[in-house]
Amino acid sequence: MDSKLKTLLYFLVIIIIQSYISHSKSIIKGLPGYPGDLPFKFETGYIGVGIKEEVQLFYYFFESTRNPTQDPLIFYIPGGPGGSALVTIFHENIGPFNITWDIGVDNTNLKLNPNAWNQFLIGHPKFVKSPLYIAGISYIGIVVPKVTLELYEGNERGDRPTLNIQGYILISPLTHKFHDFNSRIEYAHRMALISDHIYKSAIAHCQGNYVNLDSADFFCAHSLKSYEECTSHISFSNILEPFCDENDPAQDCDIDVKKTLTKWANSAVVQQTLNIRKGTIEKWESRNNTIHYRLGKNDTFCYSYDIFSSFLYHKKLSYKKCQALIISGDHDMTFPYVGVEQWISSLDLPVEVPWKPFFVDGQVGGYEMKYARSEYSLTFATVKGAGHAVPQYKPKESIVLTQKWLSSQTYSSDDCTE
Known part of the structure; x- marks a missing residue:
């Protein structure tokens, strides 16, 4: 173990x-x-x-x-x-x-x-x-x-x-870590985010693999490119929500509740009340990106995705x-x-x-x-x-x-x- x-x-x-x-x-x-x-x-x-x-x-x-x-x-x-x-x-x-x-x-x-x-x-x-x-x-x-x-x-x-x-x-x-990511294309079809044509083309040409683009042939790659174009501005967390590009520095993707929580959690009074040991954290953040997983991410010095x-x-x-x-x-x-x-x-x-x-x-x-x-x-x-x-x-x-x-x-x- x-x-x-x-x-x-x-x-x-x-x-x-x-x-x-x-x-x-x-x-x-x-x-x-x-x-x-x-x-x-x-x-x-x-x-x-x-x-x-x-x-x-x-x-x-x-x-x-x-x-x-x-x-x-x-x-x-x-x-x-x-x-x-x-x-x-x-x-x-x-x-x-x-x-x-x-x-x-x-x-x-x-x-x-x-x-x-x-x-x-x-x-x-x-x-x-x-x-x-x-x-x-x-x-x-x-x-x-x-x-x-x-x-x-x-x-x-x-x-x-x-x-x-x-x-x-x-x-x-x-x-x-393959099947769940792979199921996104079927979900997109069920939710009318992609057309029947795109979905059927992917089924016909991708041999059931909609994740590993490196191994895709021309026709599969074309289908998946269409899928990505259709979903590139969809919020995966909730497809009904407005899309916000976290990689765009011009966009502020933090909603007010997270801003409020960040302000509250970084308060010295709050940290003292919660009995946080001094010096253990420099700044509270909602997510530790050092260990946060993304598709295909390799092990880090402090976490193994094994x-x-x-x-x-x-x-x-x-x-x-x-x-x-x-x-x-x-x-x-x-x-x-x-x-x-x-x-x-x-x-x-x-x-x-x-x-x-x-x-x-x-x-x-x-x-x-x-x-x-x-x-x-x-x-x-x-x-x-x-x-x-x-x-x-x-x-x-x-x-x-x-x-x-x-x-x-x-x-x-x-x-x-x-």
């Missing part, structure tokens, strides 16, 4: 069973921009990993606002890799706060998020027997199935503590007592639902509940179907009108869908293995 994955797993276990004795944790009673005391337990801290604890990992812990001792634990990993957890907390509508501003980005206010996921939580020792799910978004779809499988196999080996691992939740996941596909881990998990929830936005072209459908189909699972709509406030929130075999189940859902960061675009639909799925599960704290 990759050393970085071991670090992540070790971090998970330590967070659950030892963070209560950490000398670097802080209980946060209030935050700049929020009036009064916080109405839930909020903790930050550092966990040292490695023999000499040479790697220090910063974490956020939000306790459930409902019933912390009975609610599931959600261990949520931001995407990227290299995406900041603050973006997940404040911008992607996973965390308990919304960040707002009155006049300009300098006047920042925090409000409680009615669709927050801390109606779930990240674990502590008293929650060690609580149902545990590993969750993540985007690139972390490569990592989460491996982590989840390791926890199941750890229980089977008799590793201690025994964790009540129940499954995993993925949002807009990258699963296969899992090409997580499909095998999904396959192995399909023989465990495991529940999976996979969510895609139907307007996401980063990792389109088309590719997700393809790898789910390749699991060869019987359909338990066929494709049908789910409703939020009397309106179609999206569509879902359920596969099941023995003690394994997988629910695949698309959220109508959502882009890549599904909870950001459709927070209410996302929380309704996830809560409904969690409430349908049955748990036994004494049965933590396969």
Whole structure:
């Protein structure tokens, strides 16, 4: 197993069973921009990993606002890799706060998020027997199935503590570093971004490879050039949004919420409140581009992209007592639902509940179907009108869908293995 994955797993276990004795944790009673005391337990801290604890990992812990001792634990990993957890907390509508501003980005206010996921939580020792799910978004779809499988196999080996691992939740996941990118051309055709002629020409001449242009013949290359021309000014994160070219210095692609968050997170008062160690960061940024993945990117000095596909881990998990929830936005072209459908189909699972709509406030929130075999189940859902960061675009639909799925599960704290 990759050393970085071991670090992540070790971090998970330590967070659950030892963070209560950490000398670097802080209980946060209030935050700049929020009036009064916080109405839930909020903790930050550092966990040292490695023999000499040479790697220090910063974490956020939000306790459930409902019933912390009975609610599931959600261990949520931001995407990227290299995406900041603050973006997940404040911008992607996973965390308990919304960040707002009155006049300009300098006047920042925090409000409680009615669709927050801390109606779930990240674990502590008293929650060690609580149902545990590993969750993540985007690139972390490569990592989460491996982590989840390791926890199941750890229980089977008799590793201690025994964790009540129940499954995993993925949002807009990258699963296969060829197939998911390759599925973009079919998605573009389904969404009428390219014509039948362009699509059929690509099918006829590209031998199913729409990614590796170096190996394309003349006719394939011509088809793909037409595809790229048609999609070059489309926002892949959400095809309905205005396009902004991040490589053009004349364009300002940062939306106000990110500007506000950057201003807030770089405040000395905020960093002191969150117990950020002085000197550990020069400037907070929403994404660490040193490790952020792009198609074909080679390993960096600090990160190895050594899992090409997580499909095998999904396959192995399909023989465990495991529940999976996979969510895609139907307007996401980063990792389109088309590719997700393809790898789910390749699991060869019987359909338990066929494709049908789910409703939020009397309106179609999206569509879902359920596969099941023995003690394994997988629910695949698309959220109508959502882009890549599904909870950001459709927070209410996302929380309704996830809560409904969690409430349908049955748990036994004494049965933590396969």
